[in-house]
Amino acid sequence: MFLVKFVFYHRIIGRTIISVGTLLNILIGVFVAPFIIGLTFKSKNMIYIVMGVSGSGKSTVGDLLSKELSLPFYDADDFHFPESIEKMAKGIPLTDDDRNPWLSLLAINIAQWEAKGGAVLACSALKESYRDILRSTTENVVQFIYLKGTQALLATRLRSRSSHFMPESLLESQLSTLEPPEQAITVLLDNTLENIIFEILKEINQ
Incomplete structure (x- = not known):
């Protein structure tokens, strides 16, 4: 050609x-x-979920990616129920019973975002069962983007921020809960932010 x-x-x-x-x-x-x-065609009506444990930079990467794709950005943390935020602030890990209503609420919103043309969502999505809930209201429009980093790097990132309710003490619990996705765009965090976005866009366009 x-x-x-x-x-x-x-x-x-x-x-x-x-x-x-x-x-x-x-x-x-x-x-x-x-x-x-x-x-542009590939991003139309798609829901890109930037996932990973706390400290992986989901919100930062998701926000920049949304601008590159001309899609709205949402942070799953903004949809947590007050009692869950309170538990995490106290260093108490969330259970599946805590997470399931939150994930179901996000799934409802995902269907609405698809109908409006797509979106980028930052969400931990630690387990495959959680990801199944997030996919449950749509068909073949959710693409997970996994931000992968070492525990040492993630801990350093968490120590450098003070405005988030998630304490560093919960990192080990999240890593224990994490089930790395088999079908996702996986990007290593040991890179510049610009290169991370570039790698994601390259994979999306393949």
Whole structure:
């Protein structure tokens, strides 16, 4: 396909005198536009869930990714019930009974977000059963993006923030609960934020 396009436009350029601006427009239309259109098409109506344990940077990555995809961003922490926030602030791990109503609420919102054109959601989604709940109200539109990091790196990140209700003491509990997803875009956290976003966008567009 590349060769066909090159020969076709080579013949046009060889037979016709065109301006530099026109040539640039041709090259952009042939080689750049298909990538942009493909990325926009693939993100349409999709729900991208940026997942991982506390300290993995889900909110930061999710917010930046939403801007790149021109989709709204939501943070699952904003949907926690007050009693769950209180438990976590005291260093008490949440149980499945705590999480299930929260996950069901998110699933309802996910269906609404799909109907409105898609979204990016930051959510821990630690277990496969939790991810099943999040997928339960839609079909083939949820894509998980797993931010993977070592315990040492995650602990360092948690110590550097003071405005979040999740204490560092719950990190070990979250890592014990975590069931790494088998079907997800997995990105290592030992990288720059710019490269993390680049890797995610590259995987989305494949």
